[in-house]
Amino acid sequence: MINVEHLNYRYPQQSESELTLHDVSFSVTAGEWVAIVGHNGSGKSTLAKNLNGLLAPVSGKITVDGQVLTEDTVWDIRRKIGMVFQNPDNQFVGATVADDVAFSLENQGVPRDEMLKRVADALAQVNMSAFATREPARLSGGQKQRVALAGMIAARPKILILDESTSMLDPEGRADVLATIRQMKADSDLTVLSITHDIDEAASANRVLVVNDGELVEEGTPAEIFQHGPALIKMGLDMPYPERLKAALKRQGVTVPATYLTEKGMADWLWQLISNK
Numbered sequence: 699m700i701n702v703e704h705l706n707y708r709y710p711q712q713s714e715s716e717l718t719l720h721d722v723s724f725s726v727t728a729g730e731w732v733a734i735v736g737h738n739g740s741g742k743s744t745l746a747k748n749l750n751g752l753l754a755p756v757s758g759k760i761t762v763d764g765q766v767l768t769e770d771t772v773w774d775i776r777r778k779i780g781m782v783f784q785n786p787d788n789q790f791v792g793a794t795v796a797d798d799v800a801f802s803l804e805n806q807g808v809p810r811d812e813m814l815k816r817v818a819d820a821l822a823q824v825n826m827s828a829f830a831t832r833e834p835a836r837l838s839g840g841q842k843q844r845v846a847l848a849g850m851i852a853a854r855p856k857i858l859i860l861d862e863s864t865s866m867l868d869p870e871g872r873a874d875v876l877a878t879i880r881q882m883k884a885d886s887d888l889t890v891l892s893i894t895h896d897i898d899e900a901a902s903a904n905r906v907l908v909v910n911d912g913e914l915v916e917e918g919t920p921a922e923i924f925q926h927g928p929a930l931i932k933m934g935l936d937m938p939y940p941e942r943l944k945a946a947l948k949r950q951g952v953t954v955p956a957t958y959l960t961e962k963g964m965a966d967w968l969w970q971l972i973s974n975k
């Protein structure tokens with residue numbers, strides 16, 4: 699669904715010898731959920747903006763749903779990609795929350811009855827029905843992120859790119875959004891690319907890509923990547939709780955399993971450890 703080959707990108711004010719993205723190549727198959735992690739400033743947002751043509755690379759090739767990204771195809775490609783940014787303020791166009799969620803549907807020429815239904819359903823999914831007639835600018839950061847996501851649910855893009863779009867939500871809100879995305883994936887063959895510092899969001903992905911200083915340095919399943927323990931912090935991820943507990947036990951001289959443990963796995967292992975004493 700997404701294919702990136704030898705992508706190089708520099709901002710106009712950078713010198714010829716500098717690159718913000720350096721020789722980045724990866725593929726995402728249809729229906730896959732890929733998380734992109736990396737420390738602040740490593741180039742993740744720049745990569746996302748290259749994917750939908752908001753920024754044009756120095757060199758390299760991007761193919762989205764079989765179309766090579768060029769000046770001629772950029773509008774077609776943008777229609778297939780729904781993007782939710784960390785700070786959705788700049789994305790709001792409607793006078794009310796409902797207008798805003800409806801905006802892309804109007805552009806797609808969706809009939810009015812269906813549009814109203816899709817908007818109501820999308821707002822219900824993100825628990826924002828009560829805010830339908832409010833002004834988007836007056837909402838809290840987390841509410842804005844929910845509305846931006848509702849816009850994507852209603853628009854039904856083939857690809858959803860989330861750029862730290864759960865960062866302003868509390869843990870419960872984040873869990874709700876992840877559940878909503880899982881539901882969207884179950885309803886259609888949605889491809890998801892999520893840029894995140896949140897370990898639960900990364901754990902929801904099929905695959906994790908690690909970006910460091912503009913280069914793709916590693917990729918693996920969440921379990922493979924999480925085994926890095928404390929090094930995860932350098933990768934821009936918060937360390938998962940079982941890994942933090944494992945590190946603390948190891949410091950106390952306890953022999954801990956080398957494999958990645960989920961919270962349930964950790965509870966089972968601890969139970970066994972205590973039972974054997």
Ligand SMILES: Nc1ncnc2c1ncn2[C@@H]1O[C@H](COP(=O)(O)OP(=O)(O)OP(=O)(O)O)[C@@H](O)[C@H]1O
Pocket residue numbers: 709711718736737738739740741742743744745
């Ligand atoms: N508009 C811009 N002009 C010039 N340089 C920029 C611009 N936007 C970002 N950069 C620089 O490009 C590099 C990569 O930034 P980018 O926002 O892509 O990183 P990121 O990994 O998404 O970071 P974060 O996790 O903080 O969002 C940084 O050094 C940043 O300062």
